[in-house]
Amino acid sequence: MREGTPVFRSRTTAWLLLVPTLVILVIFLYYPAAQSFVLSMYRSNLILGTRKFIGLDNFRELFTGLLAPMYRQVVLQSIVFSAAVVILGLAISMAFAMLANQKVTGARFYRLLLIWPFALSPAIAGTIFSFLFNPQVGAVNHFLRMTLGIAPRWLDNPILAFSLVVGAAIWKELGYNIVFYLAALQNIPGELNEAAAIDGANAWQRFRSVTLPLLSPMTFFLVFTNVAYAFFEVFGLIDILTKGGPVGPSALHLDNAGLTTTMIYRMYQDGFGGTGSLGFAGAQGVVLLFLVAGITVLQFRYGGRNVHYGGGS
Amino acid sequence: MKRLTIVISLLALLVGTAYAQTKIDFFEAFSGPRQQWIQDRANEWNKQNPNYEVVVTPKSSYRDTLNSAILAARQGNPPALVQIFEVGSQQAKDSGLFVPVGSIPGAFDTSDYIKPVLDYYTIDGTVNSIPFNSSNAVMYVNNALMTKAGLDPKNPPKTYSGIIKACDALRAAGDTTDSCITFALHSWFFEQWMAEQNAPMANNGNGRDGRATQVLLTSQPALNIVNWIKELNDKGYYTYTGKLEDWNGSEAIFLQGQSMFHIDSTSEVNTITKAGKDGGWIATTAELPIADGADRAGVVIGGASVWIMKGVPADVQQAARSFIEYMTNTDNMISWHKLTGYFPVRISSINKLDQAGWFRDNPNYAVAFNQLLQTKSSTATAGALMGPYPQIRTIIEEAIQKVLNGASVDSAMNQAEQLANQALQQYNSNF
Numbered sequence: 001m002r003e004g005t006p007v008f009r010s011r012t013t014a015w016l017l018l019v020p021t022l023v024i025l026v027i028f029l030y031y032p033a034a035q036s037f038v039l040s041m042y043r044s045n046l047i048l049g050t051r052k053f054i055g056l057d058n059f060r061e062l063f064t065g066l067l068a069p070m071y072r073q074v075v076l077q078s079i080v081f082s083a084a085v086v087i088l089g090l091a092i093s094m095a096f097a098m099l100a101n102q103k104v105t106g107a108r109f110y111r112l113l114l115i116w117p118f119a120l121s122p123a124i125a126g127t128i129f130s131f132l133f134n135p136q137v138g139a140v141n142h143f144l145r146m147t148l149g150i151a152p153r154w155l156d157n158p159i160l161a162f163s164l165v166v167g168a169a170i171w172k173e174l175g176y177n178i179v180f181y182l183a184a185l186q187n188i189p190g191e192l193n194e195a196a197a198i199d200g201a202n203a204w205q206r207f208r209s210v211t212l213p214l215l216s217p218m219t220f221f222l223v224f225t226n227v228a229y230a231f232f233e234v235f236g237l238i239d240i241l242t243k244g245g246p247v248g249p250s251a252l253h254l255d256n257a258g259l260t261t262t263m264i265y266r267m268y269q270d271g272f273g274g275t276g277s278l279g280f281a282g283a284q285g286v287v288l289l290f291l292v293a294g295i296t297v298l299q300f301r302y303g304g305r306n307v308h309y310g311g312g313s
Numbered sequence: 314m315k316r317l318t319i320v321i322s323l324l325a326l327l328v329g330t331a332y333a334q335t336k337i338d339f340f341e342a343f344s345g346p347r348q349q350w351i352q353d354r355a356n357e358w359n360k361q362n363p364n365y366e367v368v369v370t371p372k373s374s375y376r377d378t379l380n381s382a383i384l385a386a387r388q389g390n391p392p393a394l395v396q397i398f399e400v401g402s403q404q405a406k407d408s409g410l411f412v413p414v415g416s417i418p419g420a421f422d423t424s425d426y427i428k429p430v431l432d433y434y435t436i437d438g439t440v441n442s443i444p445f446n447s448s449n450a451v452m453y454v455n456n457a458l459m460t461k462a463g464l465d466p467k468n469p470p471k472t473y474s475g476i477i478k479a480c481d482a483l484r485a486a487g488d489t490t491d492s493c494i495t496f497a498l499h500s501w502f503f504e505q506w507m508a509e510q511n512a513p514m515a516n517n518g519n520g521r522d523g524r525a526t527q528v529l530l531t532s533q534p535a536l537n538i539v540n541w542i543k544e545l546n547d548k549g550y551y552t553y554t555g556k557l558e559d560w561n562g563s564e565a566i567f568l569q570g571q572s573m574f575h576i577d578s579t580s581e582v583n584t585i586t587k588a589g590k591d592g593g594w595i596a597t598t599a600e601l602p603i604a605d606g607a608d609r610a611g612v613v614i615g616g617a618s619v620w621i622m623k624g625v626p627a628d629v630q631q632a633a634r635s636f637i638e639y640m641t642n643t644d645n646m647i648s649w650h651k652l653t654g655y656f657p658v659r660i661s662s663i664n665k666l667d668q669a670g671w672f673r674d675n676p677n678y679a680v681a682f683n684q685l686l687q688t689k690s691s692t693a694t695a696g697a698l699m700g701p702y703p704q705i706r707t708i709i710e711e712a713i714q715k716v717l718n719g720a721s722v723d724s725a726m727n728q729a730e731q732l733a734n735q736a737l738q739q740y741n742s743n744f
Contacts, residue, residue, distance in 0.1 A: 049410075
């Protein structure tokens with residue numbers, strides 16, 4: 001298909017077919033987003049039902065007020081958290097997908113096992129991890145006590161707690177990533193690798209120069225969905241595992257917020273954690289929206305250059 | 314086939330009219346045996362009152378219960394009854410969505426309620442809600458570990474320094490347990506310890522003479538508490554799971570014999586006493602340890618009460634209140650007390666328990682209860698009223714956690730006070 005050749009004869013048909021999608025997007029996405037923009041300019045309390053226009057005060061509060069150190073820490077943590085989840089998550093998923101793509105007996109079975117964490121809700125994943133890593137009665141510490149005689153405090157040691165939440169978030173998303181990578185790997189024509197092998201390329205060179213570039217469109221897509229996942233969907237996991245805590249070490253000035261409090265979790269705490277400060281939470285929603293939009297723009301501008309779609313263009 | 318459909322629909326219609334009851338929705342926060350207890354009382358009442366049906370909806374936590382009730386009401390579908398935690402009282406009143414229990418037609422008798430409980434739920438001279446589950450903080454003692462430390466389990470320490478000395482003794486005895494004392498990192502204990510020193514949490518008579526505008530987190534009594542927790546932590550005597558408000562986590566540490574002392578709600582008396590007996594190490598209860606030199610002014614009521622919502626027909630409100638009066642009647646409060654350890658909030662229940670020798674035979678229940686009865690009535694022990702109290706609780710908990718992670722007590726509490734004052738100021742500016 002050449003660019004500029006219309007598929008539909010009249011524009012009306014095209015728009016008509018788009019209507020259902022647009023209606024859903026407007027009702028469930030654009031309208032609520034617009035509402036949170038409006039809300040962010042108000043002091044609005046869920047419980048009292050009050051609403052008072054205060055202009056940009058909520059944003060001022062976030063960036064220059066008493067809570068600014070807290071919010072700076074939360075934004076920083078969210079970025080580090082998301083970077084870790086996306087980079088480590090995709091690297092591990094790619095490795096697993098390549099292993100699962102090998103022609104061994106029972107490959108289908110392995111693939112199925114790799115995919116199932118995706119079927120769990122974040123809340124269930126969180127519960128599983130909290131059972132496993134409970135410092136007193138969890139299976140992991142029971143095993144560690146027996147073998148190494150140690151019992152790490154997974155939930156109140158700041159570094160362990162942060163790593164645990166990152167690990168749980170990665171594990172939860174593995175299945176999703178592996179499915180997509182497997183599909184992409186199976187679409188790579190075998191001749192390309194064979195040709196490279198005949199030219200004398202070793203396994204690493206074949207991976208680096210053939211497989212990786214051919215996976216890049218999928219990686220590009222997965223980076224996008226994983227960023228969204230890391231910023232928005234990990235809420236349930238955090239709520240069950242750590243409730244956003246523990247606060248970090250004071251010596252590093254990381255004690256203004258819980259170390260596993262991400263932007264979305266803080267938003268929930270302010271909006272529904274007992275005080276019902278909807279306007280303040282709305283302002284945080286707007287900041288989060290701009291941050292993720294910014295990351296996406298950067299990704300399309302710079303990340304897009306490295307994507308290799310294969311074939312001629 | 315057609316005929317069958319008609320028969321079935323007719324039958325459904327018949328059943329429908331026969332059971333045309335008015336629903337009384339009750340949002341509550343319990344789960345497990347406690348929720349079952351409430352459900353049982355609802356079933357009994359429903360049987361006696363065929364025109365109404367109490368529908369119990371568990372919402373898993375206090376904060377969620379309040380939020381869902383408010384949201385339901387704003388969407389025009391309020392539940393008749395809502396269980397609201399003590400620190401949500403000011404918000405519930407300010408929301409304007411609830412009706413004071415006494416202003417519903419028909420008499421509401423408050424004379425049978427014990428005073429500390431009634432005091433808490435009285436705002437500006439009006440009793441707003443029906444007292445239900447009430448507790449305070451008490452110390453649980455692992456008798457086996459006390460003996461091991463060479464201490465007398467019948468004479469548990471009563472002050473902050475006493476606890477430290479007992480912990481020193483436990484360590485000197487070569488104990489290998491993880492720690493000496495555990496309690497959930499919960500602002501509720503901080504509030505109890507403030508009351509014991511007769512110190513208000515907020516200005517304007519603890520928010521009862523007028524809206525509170527200042528939270529008093531840098532007063533000497535407040536510093537006494539946090540300094541003690543810091544000392545316990547620095548010496549490796551204090552432990553918790555690392556999660557804020559993790560009641561079950563601390564209880565599990567104690568039940569596994571990992572600590573000699575455990576501070577928890579009286580509502581756990583039954584569970585912990587049983588576990589101690591089954592484990593052979595015997596758990597007893599003791600008065601809450603307090604700051605050295607304090608007067609032991611008493612404890613603040615914790616727990617929740619039941620509120621009735623506006624926007625529900627008057628007859629449903631009346632029926633709803635009659636259900637709660639049934640659920641909290643003399644005998645039911647006795648069974649509730651025995652199931653959990655929550656106080657029987659009625660004087661008549663207490664008298665009946667006393668006559669049956671209950672407190673004599675079950676000293677674990679008595680210690681907790683005497684602590685409440687010996688409380689001196691004052692603004693400090695009546696408990697604070699603050700709109701954003703749930704948020705202030707989190708601020709206090711995070712400040713203590715900072716101290717546990719190495720921040721200085723002064724700086725952490727100063728910062729917490731500023732944040733709490735700002736929360737109050739923002740809340741108050743809604744009016």
